Amino acid sequence: MPPVLETRDLAKSFGGVKAVDGVSFSAEAGRLVALIGPNGAGKTTCFNMLNGQLKPDRGEVLLAGKPITGLAPRKVWRLGVGRTFQITATFASMTVRENVQMALISHAGKSWRLFGRADQRRLEPANALLDQVGMTAQAERACGVLAYGDLKRVELAIALANAPKLLLMDEPTAGMAPQERIALMALTARIARQRGIAVLFTEHDMDVVFAHADSVLVLDRGRLIASGTSAEVRNDPQVRAVYLGSGATSGGH
Amino acid sequence: MLDLVLTQTLNGLASASSLFLVACGLSIIFGVTRIVNFAHGSLYMLGGYLAFTLVTWLGPADPLGFWGGVILAVLLTGLAGVLIEVLILRRIYQAPELFQLLATFGVVLMLQDIALATWGPEDKLGPRAPGFRSFVILFDNRFPSYELFLIAVGPVVLGLIWLLFHRTRWGVLIRAATQDREMVSALGVNQRLLFTSVFAFGAALAGLGGALQLPREAINLHMDLSMIAEVFVVVVVGGLGSVTGAYLAAVLIGVLHAFGILVLPKITLVLVFLVMAAVLIVRPHGLLGKAGVEPRGHAGQLFLLRPADGAAKVFGLVALGMLVLAPLVVPDHVILTLTDLVIFAVFAASLHLLMGPGGITSFGHAAYFGLGAYGAALAVKWLGSPMEEALMLAPLMAGIAGAIFGWFCVRLSGVYLAMLTLAFAQIAWATAFQWVDLTGGDNGILGVWPSVWAVPKTAFYYLALAIAVIVIVALRVIIFAPFGYALRAGRDSPLRAEAIGLDVGRLQWAAFTIAAVAAGIAGGLFAFSKGSVFPTYMAIPRSVDALLMVLLGGVQTVAGPVVGAFAYMGLNEQLMKLTAYWRFVLGLSIVLLVVLFPRGLVGTWLYWRARRESAAQATAAA
Amino acid sequence: MQIDRRSFVAGTLALGVPQLVRAQGAGPIRIGEVNSYTAQPAFLKPYRQAWELAQEQINAAGGVLGRKLETVFRDDAGKPEDAVRHAADLATAEKVDIIAGGFLSNVGLALADYANQNKRLYVASEPLADALVWSKGNRYTFRLRPSTxxxxxxxxxxxxxxxxxxxxxxxxxxxxxxxxxxxxxxxxxxxxxxxxxxxxxxxxxxxxxxxxxxxxxxxxxxxxxxxxxxxxxxxxxxxxxxxxxxxxxxxxxxxxxxxxxxxxxxxxxxxxxxxxxxxxxxDLQTPEHVRFRDAYKAKYNDYPRLGSVVGYETVQAIAAALAKAGSTDNEKLVDAFEGLKFGSAFGPIEFRKIDHQSTLGxxxxxxxxxxxxxxxxxxxxxxxxxxxxxxxxxxxxxxxx
CATH class of the missing domain: 3.40.50.2300 (Response regulator)
Incomplete structure (x- = not known):
């Protein structure tokens, strides 16, 4: 069986700057893969190519063995890829539950219905998802007024609405308190294992990465410089040099 | 032949100059404050009138008197800009996007009557400029030396603005604010002072444009509106916030105009709008515009859209009941007014679908109202259709046009999109105006009277009311149905919407078509209520009416447009009867309403109620 | 009680009832005048001034048919659809006897069509469109000013x-x-x-x-x-x-x-x-014009414009037709207008029976x-x-x- 996600030689340049340059990796069902690297390493660009927001200059993206390179984000989503954003993107004029309902309605292919109240549709599954991410108590609140950490949970619920094979999470814990971070990633890991979802996430917080990632990919200046388990990556001298900032091989600051 | 080409190019460059002066002021104001200043044409007119008075007073023959008068007029116009900013706009920067537009439109109306009262109705042909009274011989033609002066003014002002923007701290701040408003406020700049000074500067440029017209064209009471439309075009074609773009666009339009006159004399009516449509279709952000200048999203201004609760339902039913019972108690003429109002409520509700849930501003919604009216009238005139059939064809025609125009429009966003809708509306208007054989031109189509059973005023009123209720309820159902939610999702966060499989472009396109169909129904009804159709049905003022109704009611509410339609059109009508200076009073009322109800009438009511409830909850919890 | 409820309902609808129903016959003869006052002020300010002058003169001389003339002016802002709305409002709410006015051709044509549909007399003062008396001409419409x-x-x-x-x-x-x-x-x-x-x-x-x-x-x-x-x-x-x-x-x-x-x-x-x-x-020194000009100057301290002549003579025409018809009945007035002769500031003129165009030159x-x-x-x-x-x-x- 092919891996849930596989990329082959992905590349993208912006005005001559190689943001991502020949990246290949894969992600397996039920496992969390962390994509790390210093600022400007190309993580977000890489993400945006995976879900179709950017077209790669070169290379291929395969979802369960089928090419999805260059498909529009909404088509990629239809094939079972959920996504959360570095800066949360939710519908501010809807309640928490309606946000999830919207995603469920879209997943059911009913978003063009001209009648029937939308907030009465897909109530059960929406409540179940909210329950899963611990947002039941806040289901009636407007997304526009939520705390940042809660928004991240809502995003996770939205991203799970299409029963995805693959979950892409760009900086899922940015802006959260350290304890919240651990809790959210623990929750994510639990859900991923339960449902057999492959999770690819970028993260700045190394504690989060090393605590939850089953494997780690390290990007630097658009290139994949290391991959392996947390322990392997942590001890990789190249990674230490460019990322963990020992300064030993780069000649000091 | 070459002589003619060269001379016409110079003519085009000369007209481009004043266009540029006014346009770059508007563009700078928009760049920094994000305000679409409808009153910019009025400031241009004010500059012209002030210059006329001051120059005449100081002595037009004396160079000092003339140029001194012009400079004074420019400064005074700048001062008028300060007054507008400090007295009105400053109070409503926090209001939802485009709400300021409503306020500036109020200023337009007030200034029209102020100018009429101050300077009287006659056109004022000003004195010629000392030193530029005569002509030079160029390419075997006489060419006015003042036009040469004007040709030079454009690039000189462009250069001065460049220096100002690159060599002074104030200018650098303006550029920074144009690129990222939040960043500037984060830098701790005195934003109030920056906004006021920018508004004054933009107003002064408009005043300069008007004052420099003095030796060239008669100053008149229609200068404001005829200028504002063209200037919007220039700003948008050039790219919002881009001064150089504004100059290029002004030159492009000025020169195309001069040549258009040679090739197709009648095209002058729409040429600028054709150019704008073409440019925007090819370049969605104008010639030199950047994507980032548009205000992004509506975050912070949105609140939950909830279906009507018990109290609101009762209120709505009581209002409807009163409308149903009205013919029993009120006299005939009130029935006529009510007929108009329910038709306008449909028109406003149709635009609201776009502006509210869709997040699409249309400056040209009258096109679909007008095409509906023409659809009905043409069916009566050419097919001999009875009213019932014509009322079916009205939305069909409007819907087809909406689908075609919308297809292009939804590729754009924000003000660019709004201006493309305006361009299409003007093209539709010009078609009705120019295609005399089919549409009767500006004399319109007469004899569009209802079927016999609907001739009595009460009968037609009930027909209009029934259709209005059906259409408004249908639009409401759509807003709360999955489609409405999906549309709103695309507005709230296009990124998220796409990421959950929603095709935002197609949803907006469909919304555009539905809104056009609904507006077409209103237009068809309007045609039969008036018995005739005219190009004015799709002219700019009608589009502005629709905008005002929606904004006044409150964009982010569902009942808003209906309330707005009754409030605005009702007010308009009553004032027109009460006073000859109804424009001033209406303008003042709009400004006051905007300042007092910065979320629109219904929006403010909902906001107050929500605050009271949360306060009550807080006390209960404590 | 009935009135209370009416005014309550109307008031709640924020529309108001501008005028109470007025007694017919004894009161003044009412003219409803619709024009593009705010859109075309240069022509229409002198027009309205002269209109008011003519009305004042006629009323000072005892009015017409023993009744005074009274005019309700309405601004259509240059929009024909608003003109039609005003006409209907004037006819139903203000109970005017005669509708007049119009400067823009499309406004004139819209009013003429309204007049024809509702069988109301419409005296078009200024619109120049030929269609007004020819291709779109109708029984109820008469035009004063020389056409295009x-x-x-x-x-x-x-x-x-x-x-x-x-x-x-x-x-x-x-x-x-x-x-x-x-x-x-x-x-x-x-x-x-x-x-x-x-x-x-x-x-x-x-x-x-x-x-x-x-x-x-x-x-x-x-x-x-x-x-x-x-x-x-x-x-x-x-x-x-x-x-x-x-x-x-x-x-x-x-x-x-x-x-x-x-x-x-x-x-x-x-x-x-x-x-x-x-x-x-x-320079026009005919006695009838001098009389008009002097009166205008005396009242407004300004010289008359062409709009003044048109406004003045429209009132004169209406007065002459009322006198000839002996009634405010619109059908009788229409008959009276056909072939109506009266003296204007430019000399004697006639509303032609054949096409309802006046011979004002x-x-x-x-x-x-x-x-x-x-x-x-x-x-x-x-x-x-x-x-x-x-x-x-x-x-x-x-x-x-």
């Missing part, structure tokens, strides 16, 4: 005498401009088959790009020019044409330019020797500069009745009545 056709015909008479063979045309791009051009060409070609038209310019109304338009006309090297632009377009056209020498060595024939509303704006720029239609208010003369101001010289009155097509042609032009 009539004014074009008066100028063609003079134009035909000119040696020029190559003509250029400039006209505002809307119905009035197009009709004027159509008639001018048709009638001139009939009188002078040897002329040709070498250029036509149709600037948008109120938005002429004067320099480029003048250049385009100049490029065609015409021998004469027919101008239909007026108001601000005319001023800009004249200034650009003067500087660029467009009018030098060329004959110019120009519609309406001699009307003080437009001529006064030109001031020192007034081109000399243009053949124009208009109104030489200062216009003055044709030449433009000249006097003390830095534009005036009309060598003028003479052209009786409108002489510049209309033959009765047979009129019958063809006015098909359905």
């Amino acid at each position: 056709y009539m004014q074009a015909a008066m100028l063609v008479e003079e134009a035909a005498k000119l040696p020029a063979k190559k003509w250029a045309i400039v006209a505002p791009n809307y119905e009035y401009g197009q009709s004027a051009v159509k008639w001018f060409k048709e009638l001139l070609l009939k009188a002078r088959p040897d002329v040709t038209f070498v250029a036509e310019q149709f600037p948008a109304l109120g938005r002429i790009d004067a320099g480029a338009t003048v250049q385009a006309l100049e490029a065609a090297k015409p021998e004469a020019i027919f101008n239909v632009t007026f108001a601000v377009d005319l001023a800009n056209f004249v200034r650009a044409g003067n500087t660029r020498g467009l009018f030098e060595g060329r004959q110019v024939v120009s519609m309406l330019t001699g009307e003080p509303e437009y001529l006064d704006t030109l001031g020192a720029e007034t081109p000399e020797g243009w053949i124009i239609t208009g109104y030489p208010h200062a 216009a003055y044709v003369g030449k433009s000249a500069l006097k003390n830095g101001k534009g005036v009309m010289v060598d003028w003479s009155y052209r009786d409108g009745g002489k510049y209309l097509p033959s009765d047979d042609e009129v019958r063809k032009l006015r098909p359905a009545v």
Whole structure:
């Protein structure tokens, strides 16, 4: 069986700057893969190519063995890829539950219905998802007024609405308190294992990465410089040099 | 032949100059404050009138008197800009996007009557400029030396603005604010002072444009509106916030105009709008515009859209009941007014679908109202259709046009999109105006009277009311149905919407078509209520009416447009009867309403109620 | 109780009931006047002033049929749909006996259609559209001012005498401009088959790009020019044409330019020797005009414009028709208007039975500069009745009545 996600030689340049340059990796069902690297390493660009927001200059993206390179984000989503954003993107004029309902309605292919109240549709599954991410108590609140950490949970619920094979999470814990971070990633890991979802996430917080990632990919200046388990990556001298900032091989600051 | 080409190019460059002066002021104001200043044409007119008075007073023959008068007029116009900013706009920067537009439109109306009262109705042909009274011989033609002066003014002002923007701290701040408003406020700049000074500067440029017209064209009471439309075009074609773009666009339009006159004399009516449509279709952000200048999203201004609760339902039913019972108690003429109002409520509700849930501003919604009216009238005139059939064809025609125009429009966003809708509306208007054989031109189509059973005023009123209720309820159902939610999702966060499989472009396109169909129904009804159709049905003022109704009611509410339609059109009508200076009073009322109800009438009511409830909850919890 | 509920309901609807129902018969005779006051103030301010003057004079002399005249003025803001709304409102709410007014052609046509549909008399004061009495003419509509056709015909008479063979045309791009051009060409070609038209310019109304338009006309090297632009377009056209020498060595024939509303704006720029239609208010010394002018000056401390004459005579016509009909019944008034004769400031005129057009004429003369101001010289009155097509042609032009 092919891996849930596989990329082959992905590349993208912006005005001559190689943001991502020949990246290949894969992600397996039920496992969390962390994509790390210093600022400007190309993580977000890489993400945006995976879900179709950017077209790669070169290379291929395969979802369960089928090419999805260059498909529009909404088509990629239809094939079972959920996504959360570095800066949360939710519908501010809807309640928490309606946000999830919207995603469920879209997943059911009913978003063009001209009648029937939308907030009465897909109530059960929406409540179940909210329950899963611990947002039941806040289901009636407007997304526009939520705390940042809660928004991240809502995003996770939205991203799970299409029963995805693959979950892409760009900086899922940015802006959260350290304890919240651990809790959210623990929750994510639990859900991923339960449902057999492959999770690819970028993260700045190394504690989060090393605590939850089953494997780690390290990007630097658009290139994949290391991959392996947390322990392997942590001890990789190249990674230490460019990322963990020992300064030993780069000649000091 | 070459002589003619060269001379016409110079003519085009000369007209481009004043266009540029006014346009770059508007563009700078928009760049920094994000305000679409409808009153910019009025400031241009004010500059012209002030210059006329001051120059005449100081002595037009004396160079000092003339140029001194012009400079004074420019400064005074700048001062008028300060007054507008400090007295009105400053109070409503926090209001939802485009709400300021409503306020500036109020200023337009007030200034029209102020100018009429101050300077009287006659056109004022000003004195010629000392030193530029005569002509030079160029390419075997006489060419006015003042036009040469004007040709030079454009690039000189462009250069001065460049220096100002690159060599002074104030200018650098303006550029920074144009690129990222939040960043500037984060830098701790005195934003109030920056906004006021920018508004004054933009107003002064408009005043300069008007004052420099003095030796060239008669100053008149229609200068404001005829200028504002063209200037919007220039700003948008050039790219919002881009001064150089504004100059290029002004030159492009000025020169195309001069040549258009040679090739197709009648095209002058729409040429600028054709150019704008073409440019925007090819370049969605104008010639030199950047994507980032548009205000992004509506975050912070949105609140939950909830279906009507018990109290609101009762209120709505009581209002409807009163409308149903009205013919029993009120006299005939009130029935006529009510007929108009329910038709306008449909028109406003149709635009609201776009502006509210869709997040699409249309400056040209009258096109679909007008095409509906023409659809009905043409069916009566050419097919001999009875009213019932014509009322079916009205939305069909409007819907087809909406689908075609919308297809292009939804590729754009924000003000660019709004201006493309305006361009299409003007093209539709010009078609009705120019295609005399089919549409009767500006004399319109007469004899569009209802079927016999609907001739009595009460009968037609009930027909209009029934259709209005059906259409408004249908639009409401759509807003709360999955489609409405999906549309709103695309507005709230296009990124998220796409990421959950929603095709935002197609949803907006469909919304555009539905809104056009609904507006077409209103237009068809309007045609039969008036018995005739005219190009004015799709002219700019009608589009502005629709905008005002929606904004006044409150964009982010569902009942808003209906309330707005009754409030605005009702007010308009009553004032027109009460006073000859109804424009001033209406303008003042709009400004006051905007300042007092910065979320629109219904929006403010909902906001107050929500605050009271949360306060009550807080006390209960404590 | 009944009234209470009514006013309550109306009040709640924020509409109000402007006037209480008034007793018919004994009170004043009410005229509803609809015009584009805010859109066309230059013409309509003098118009309204003279209207009020005429009404005052008639009332001072005891009114008509023993009743005073009273007018309710309404502004249509230049929108025909608003004019129709006002007309309906005037008829139903204000209970006016007669509807009058209109400046723009489309407003006039809309009101005429309303009048026909509702069987109400409509006295069109100013709209120039030929259709108003011809192709769209109806039983209930009468027009006072000389139409586009009539004014074009008066100028063609003079134009035909000119040696020029190559003509250029400039006209505002809307119905009035197009009709004027159509008639001018048709009638001139009939009188002078040897002329040709070498250029036509149709600037948008109120938005002429004067320099480029003048250049385009100049490029065609015409021998004469027919101008239909007026108001601000005319001023800009004249200034650009003067500087660029467009009018030098060329004959110019120009519609309406001699009307003080437009001529006064030109001031020192007034081109000399243009053949124009208009109104030489200062030099017209017939007793009927002097009487009118003196009264106007006494009341407003200003000289009358052409709009004043039109406003004044519309009231006179209505008064004469009321006296002739002996009733405010609209059917009787319509019958009275047909063939109605009365004396105007320009001399005796008649509302023709055949097409409801009045025979009010216009003055044709030449433009000249006097003390830095534009005036009309060598003028003479052209009786409108002489510049209309033959009765047979009129019958063809006015098909359905």
